[in-house]
Amino acid sequence: MGFAAKLISGEAKPEDCPLLLEPTYNDNLETLKNLLLPFTEKGLTGLIISDENCMGCGICVVVCEENRMNEEVIYGKGGRHKDVQVLRIECGKVRLVDAKKCKRAFEPPEFCRACVDHCPTNAIELVS
Numbered sequence: 001m002g003f004a005a006k007l008i009s010g011e012a013k014p015e016d017c018p019l020l021l022e023p024t025y026n027d028n029l030e031t032l033k034n035l036l037l038p039f040t041e042k043g044l045t046g047l048i049i050s051d052e053n054c055m056g057c058g059i060c061v062v063v064c065e066e067n068r069m070n071e072e073v074i075y076g077k078g079g080r081h082k083d084v085q086v087l088r089i090e091c092g093k094v095r096l097v098d099a100k101k102c103k104r105a106f107e108p109p110e111f112c113r114a115c116v117d118h119c120p121t122n123a124i125e126l127v128s
């Protein structure tokens with residue numbers, strides 16, 4: 001329970017558990033990492049994305065300044081998989097695929113809320 005609480009608060013990572021590093025538990029490790037992703041993303045960026053509200057329109061993908069470093073995105077496309085992207089549409093929903101590339105996660109952080117302000121369904125919330 002203590003370790004679980006630390007995972008949620010970001011004080012510990014799933015990889016800190018030696019048992020999860022054993023090959024037998026590879027699937028469990030991946031599942032846990034995916035479950036914790038929203039907490040990690042929130043911690044880095046303050047952004048929370050609601051799958052329920054996201055309709056996958058891709059507006060946030062093309063207004064994100066970091067995504068717009070990719071030529072494809074400037075022309076209104078979603079970017080190629082090899083591109084460095086912060087936001088991407090996957091299976092009809094937006095994903096914060098690389099939270100560390102978000103301006104808000106820079107060191108020092110840069111102010112940005114373009115994705116929040118342009119989302120037509122308020123699916124992206126800024127909580128810090």
Ligand code: SF4
Pocket residue numbers: 049053054055056057058059060061093094118119120121122123124
């Ligand atoms: S988060 Fe909003 S802007 Fe981004 S794809 Fe979903 S509905 Fe569109």
Ligand code: SF4
Pocket residue numbers: 045063064065066067086087101102103104112113114115116
């Ligand atoms: S806050 Fe700015 S940099 Fe971060 S994902 Fe949203 S638009 Fe992109």
